Amino acid sequence: MSDALLKVEHLTRYFDVSKPWLNRVLEREEKQFLTAVADVSFEIKRGETFALVGESGSGKSTIAKMVVGLLGASEGVIDFDGHRMTGTAGAEMRALRRRFQMIFQDPFASLNPRWRVGDIIAEPIHTFGLMKGAEVSNRVGELLDTVGLSAKDAEKFPHEFSGGQRQRIAIARALSSKPEFIVCDEPTSALDVSVQAQILNLMKDLQDEMGLTYLFISHDLSVVRHMANRIGVLYLGRLVEVADGKRLFTEPQHPYTRMLLDAVPDLALSGRRRKPVEGEIPNPINPPSGCAFHPRCPLAMPRCKAEAPHRVDTATGYAACFALETQPA
């Protein structure tokens, strides 16, 4: 048995983005599909932070939603602690559901404005029937304390809090069912940097104390570097590279990872010479053939246009690129 808590294999999700039926008939158009996530496989070990990083539209949120069951997979499977989640329903699913939670980007939209903070935090406790009566309010008080708020805040409404405080409330709610695994989709992207630092520190502390496992999603490479043990890089719904955290930055393998690292401005004033970045992200409805990165890739060869590269092992993890196959391992 491996120590993988979450295992995702060949995960794929299409969206039907066709025009309404009548328009299609009149304009003689085919049905159109957008591949938001294509054949993505990765594992997350117990207690680690696995990050997914990618530009807008690369499929990060779609993967997050499939992992927590908010969205079905078109193909592929998701295993949580050895249990198959794709296709599971009923009591078995409920038992699994308690063990993972999700934190969203927007702390304004994710909290019901008409509920008191205490009821928001207690919701998972009630949903899974974990406690009753006074026990619940004690637990809510404890949770508020854990995330740096006060037990008295349970009586207030979300609008009485700042963005950072609301994200703390969202974290308290996520923790209330005592989950082992938390999917965090851009948990600090809506926050100012000084508040982001508070939340990232809190998330690390909670992980140390409770042994939590995180799937951490962000478009910000420096945030991901700070948080993750291992990192997966997405491009147009494809997982192009997975590598050990810090080594992704010192030894990037995939040409897209290298391009991304060259593109990101850094506060460290390292004075590195940046290579100009080529082109823009193509339309996901009609992605380029073969390797989706080939129109922008400085290493592209004829083969890249015709075939999609498969995963190969690298010094730091694995990647999907023909240029890496030809090198000695």
Place this chain on the structure above:
Amino acid sequence: MTDALLSVRNLRVEFPTRRGILTAIDDVSFDIMPGEVLGVVGESGAGKSLTGAAIIGLLEPPGRIAGGEILLKGQRIDNLDPEAMRKIRGKRIGMVFQDPLTSLNPLYTVAQQLTETIRTHMDVTEAEARQRAIALLDRVGIPAAARRIDDYPHHFSGGMRQRVVIALALCAEPELVIADEPTTALDVSVQSQIIDLIKEICAERGAAVMLITHDMGVIAETADRVAVLYAGRLAEIGPVREVITAAEHPYTAGLMGSIPTLTQDNARLVQIPGAMPRLNAIPQGCAFNPRCERAFERCFKDRPDPLDRGGGRKVACWLYDAVNAGTKETADV
């Protein structure tokens, strides 16, 4: 040292509301020299966009300039009538905003918009204006510019649109370009292209840039000097390297430490407690005092003015005031 291109002196911007007057920009002063890139940073609500809008005369009512002055090459521009201000906008000051669609009219082709702006501000024929526009689109990196110029804005991708906006901002050869979060809406890999373009092309034409952003990485790699705003006030201003690597204001120092980088390892990020106050709850004295670890008595009574620290640096913090000479050692951390 009076040859500043733009001089903002004691700027104050207010919003009258039913519950009283909100002061969104409070006594902010800085200069921009010809050809330099001044970064303006601060957290959301610090007053970055309002400062830019006040300079170009685009404050939305009821917002108004309630004090101070703004000078362009020594000439006051904060009290001009709307018509005179419109001439300065576009001709002498170009603008690039976060969302390219706010600067482009969806109903006109790119050619129509560029040639009209060129002809409004320059004495050239229609054909010459079109030639200029094509050359400019080519310069900002629009492939097949001569053909694409007759397309409408929605025919371009987000990054390409922002290139068109940059062409539009530069077409009358302004002396200053104000760019408010010009890349925030774009993909990371396109951001760097746009930032490089703004920097290069302004340098080539000798235009100064006021670059407003919340992204310190962009500032670090682009600006010559940086102004840090906090709660509508100037906390610190100085050469970019000094401010980033050796910030003097406790807020700037905390801010820099709170941002993870691509090369340095810290197990924990520096944490500033709390959040920036709302405009109706700015504390007496130094606006940063509730969050400042080093606050002392005076910080709760009097507001610190920016103090000259030499080398083009100014810091608004009592720790650096000579009156506190007795506690001076605490300042030299």
